[in-house]
Amino acid sequence: MPLDCSISIPDIADIAAAPDCVSTDLLAPDASLDAPVAIAMSGGVDSSTVAGMLQATGAPVIGLTLQLWNQRRLAGRHGLPETSQGRCCSIDDVYDARRVAEQLGIPYYLVNAQQRFEDEVVRPFVDEYLAGRTPIPCTLCNNHLKFDQLLLTARQIGAERIATGHYARNRYDAERGRWILSRPADKTKDQTYFLFGLTQAQLSRTLFPLGEMQKPAVRALAAEQGLELAQKPDSQEICFIPGGSYSTFLQAYLEEQGRTMPDSSGELVAENGEVMGAHAGIHSFTVGQRKGIGIASADPLYVLKIHPDSHKVEIGAGEALMSCTLRANRLNWIAIAAPAEPIRVTIKIRHRHEPAWATLRVIGEDEIEATFDEPQRAITPGQSAVFYDGDDVVGGGWIF
Incomplete structure (x- = not known):
């Protein structure tokens, strides 16, 4: 029988709200564009194209690259790959960024942020995974490190703004008195899911020049600019997890x-509590997982829930992954202040998830509950929930 998500609270709420985050660090919407702009250069085609675009306008441009992780550090341990091919922020990417800066004739700085990255991204990732949750390191990196460090360094060298190759848009809404983050024109490259933690001050000092462009047009522009990396493939893997195996990385990192x-070994249990088997540790599972469960069955079995306290992993049929509600905390509000009444939004629960309609209500000082119109599959603790009003990012938080 289909899961019923219907609720009896109003469909529509007024989400307009007064700003709640006036900051002395906000850059005025009409601030001069004559000051230098620091380009966050990752060594990929997108940020390199941005550097060329801004330089062509005559704006003073400075290239910045964050060195985040030593790609050779865990190479070969527990079978981890020896090479960094396909990963973002590799040493090859640093070389590419420097080469583009030289080609464009712009100043270039490499900023060593490896210790901050390990403290604020890698270790929290490890701790979350060991606790049975599925964190998103790219969101942690954007929210807690990249924009903060880039803006700090930019202002130290005389730049008031940074520009990035992210596919997103931002604008100042005078009526609300807030900076608004929005989805880009190219929805297939939308990166707003990873940017929900940006503050008003950060948004006021950030440019997203690719927000109105489609990816093929960006590559074409890079070729017109004479950039050798115009056809360079996009990075697919997380920078510090070679091969994409989280459990293998955990073993190698902890050993180092x-x-x-x-020891988080425990029981594999059915929804009714029946013990169906045993497992070697909750770190090997994520909600929605099908392969590698270790139980033979005529019908497909999926991980439904992970219970960190008892070390039990609940498994069952795929239909049981459907849920109408989620809770999230560690919230960041962008388009509005925290709403006093329920509001209607669409919510993404994964990067590739199509935003789904829901009614959201604040239920604590830093906590929301959302009820979806239709059941959603595999709402996973540790992932982000990002709230949208059309293309505008209302805010977001972390599912628990």
Whole structure:
């Protein structure tokens, strides 16, 4: 029988609200564009094209690259790949960024942020995964490190703004008195899901020049600019997880740190509590997982829930992954202040998830509950929930 998501609260709420985050660090919407702009250069085609675009306008441009992770650090351990091919922020990307800066004739700085990256992204990722949640390191990196460090460094060298190759848009809404983050013209490249944590101050100082462009047009422009990397493939893997195997990375990283993998072995149980088998550790599972469960069955079995306290992993049929509600905390509001009444939004629960209609209500100082119009599959603790009003990002938080 289909899961019923209907609720009896109003469909529409007024989401316009007064700003709640006046900051002395906000850059005025009409601030001069004559000051230098720092380009966050990742070594990819997108940020390189942005550098060329802004330089062509005559604006003073400075290239900045963050060195985040030593790609050779865990190479070969526990079978991890020896090469960094396909990963973002590799040493090859740093070389490419420097080469583009030289080609364009712009100043270039490489900023070592490896310690901050490990403290604020890698270790929290490891701790979350060991606790049975599925974190998103790219969102952690954007929210807690990249924009903060880039803006800090930019202002130290005389730039009031940064420009990035992210596919997103931002604008100042005078009526609300807030900076608004919006989805880009190319919805297939939308990166707003990873940017929901940006503050008003950060948005006021950030340019997204690719927001109105389609990816093929960006590559064509890069070729027109004479950039050798115009056809360079996009990075697919997380920078510090070679091969995409989270559990293998955890083993290698903990070994390097002189730590042992905590014993989180336990029982595989059905929804009714029946014990169906055993597992070696909750770190090997994520909600929605089908392969590698270790139970033979005539019908497909999926991970439904992970219980960190008891170390039980609940498994069952795919239909049981459907849910009408989620809760999220560690919230950041962008388009509005925290609403006093329920509001209607669409919500993305994964990067590739199509935003789904829901009614959202604040239920605590830093907590919301959302009820979807239709059941959603595999709402996963540790992932982000990002709220939208059309193309505008209302805000977001972390599912728990």
